[in-house]
Amino acid sequence: MSAIDIHDLSVTFPDGTTGLADVNLSVRPEEFVVLIGPSGSGKTTLLRTIAGFVPASAGHVALGGEDVTRVPPDKRNIGMVFQQHAVWPHMTVAANVAYPLKMRGVDKRGRSDRVARALELVGLDGFAARRPDSLSGGQRQRVALARAIIADPTALLLDEALSALDEPLRDNLRRELVTLTRREGLTTVHVTHDRSEALSIADRVVVLDRGRVRQIAAPQDLVARPATAGVAAFIADAALLDATFDSAVTSGPLTWSPEEVDFVDEPSPALTLAVLPSAVEVLPADTPDALPAQIRSVLYDSRDWSVTLDAAGAVFRATVRGARPRVGDAASIRIRRPLAYPA
Structure with missing residues (x-):
């Protein structure tokens, strides 16, 4: 998998609001990075700028060493899973998962083999012919995850992908997600508002506030020595x-x-x-x-x-x-x- 490199990235919205200000971040290949911060901190804006859904006002985004700052989302080869799983109800599970391959012109036989493997990876082998309305919320989110990884993405982006699920299902899927990304060598950036989730699954945590990066650290270092008083209050209840x-x-x-x-x-x-x-x-x-x-x-x-x-x-x-x-x-x-x- 490829690295994600962000240099001096800024986003200013049409109304003049600052979404991001001079963000610098390097995500190593196969690393699992979590973005966290208060509401309005810029974490979702950063994720969507990496994906290409939000245009950068200044700075650069590179995937695997290639500058993609002006490249449209569908050309960035990124897998993305949203909070609402966005599984199409009129398609079978197999058709949902195969859709990215179909758009790339992969033949039907090639799609079938890769769908089977993707469903096995997310624990849904045997579900190919099912309709989404017959699945639980956790199963539908697994379908969305399979669809995100089937085309061998450069990076996997998760936008509050687990927050709509109830415990203990959420905890189970969180563990499965970590196992899957490690096993498949996926470079992953995950946005969450849940501090315990961020600290439990991340290789490194990026704390944002008011569009700026306040600290990047391994979970244990972040808790033991917050870089600012604001980070200490947000992360550690100081x-x-x-x-x-x-x-x-x-x-x-x-x-x-x-x-x-x-x-x-x-x-x-x-x-x-x-x-x-x-x-x-x-x-x-x-x-x-x-x-x-x-x-x-x-x-x-x-x-x-x-x-x-x-x-x-x-x-x-x-x-x-x-x-x-x-x-x-x-x-x-x-x-x-x-x-x-x-x-």
């Missing part, structure tokens, strides 16, 4: 605090020595602190040298409790083990090694 730095770092009633703070960039007099849930220790009420807090919400998360707490005018996220805390209970917290960013 609480953000205004702070000052002189001989110590101070935010309201909280003070840390410089050695107790993780400076992500060069220290500056004005800081934004990002307090990750893992940095918040929840203690009994009235614990000495701890900050008074009150539990606002409690959710069960696997074997632990995910809690939010009000303290010092801010809302913190933390994890608690053992007995279930109660909403409204008094508590105390200590914050260890907040991340510090220049304000």
Whole structure:
């Protein structure tokens, strides 16, 4: 499979709205990259610009080393799966999957063999003669995936392709998708609004905000060390605090020595602190040298409790083990090694 290279890519819509601004991204051959960001961040715009559905205002898009910036979508040899599977109801499963080959002039026998293999790859062997209205939502999405990969695309693009499915079907198809792309060596770019999905399936995650790339990193690196305070809040549920730095770092009633703070960039007099849930220790009420807090919400998360707490005018996220805390209970917290960013 081929690499995707994006250089200084910008998109400005007719009404003057900025869709993308100076985006640079290289997706390696056979890599699975996930685009994520808040609503309106530009993730879908970037995917559709790679596909050719949104024209670039500036910059370049290359597939396999070939500049395709001005090449129409149907000439880019890209497989694409949308949130709504777009399976044609009047065609059989086989006819749906074979359609890209038919448009390329592949003969009927050649189409039949490749349809059979594509359906086997997505777990639908034996479904060729079925009509889409007899399939479940997950099966129809598999048909769309088979249609996207049957013509050996340069890259596979997924636009919220799993978001319309219910759990646990979504989780099962997510796992199958990762296995399929690895086995077939597909270069894949996937857009999702689901943070846990992005972190679980990506080789690298691209975080966008307001049309700009804020960070590109492996999932474990992204969670452990967000590049900006905004990324920390979006990806890791960090609480953000205004702070000052002189001989110590101070935010309201909280003070840390410089050695107790993780400076992500060069220290500056004005800081934004990002307090990750893992940095918040929840203690009994009235614990000495701890900050008074009150539990606002409690959710069960696997074997632990995910809690939010009000303290010092801010809302913190933390994890608690053992007995279930109660909403409204008094508590105390200590914050260890907040991340510090220049304000």
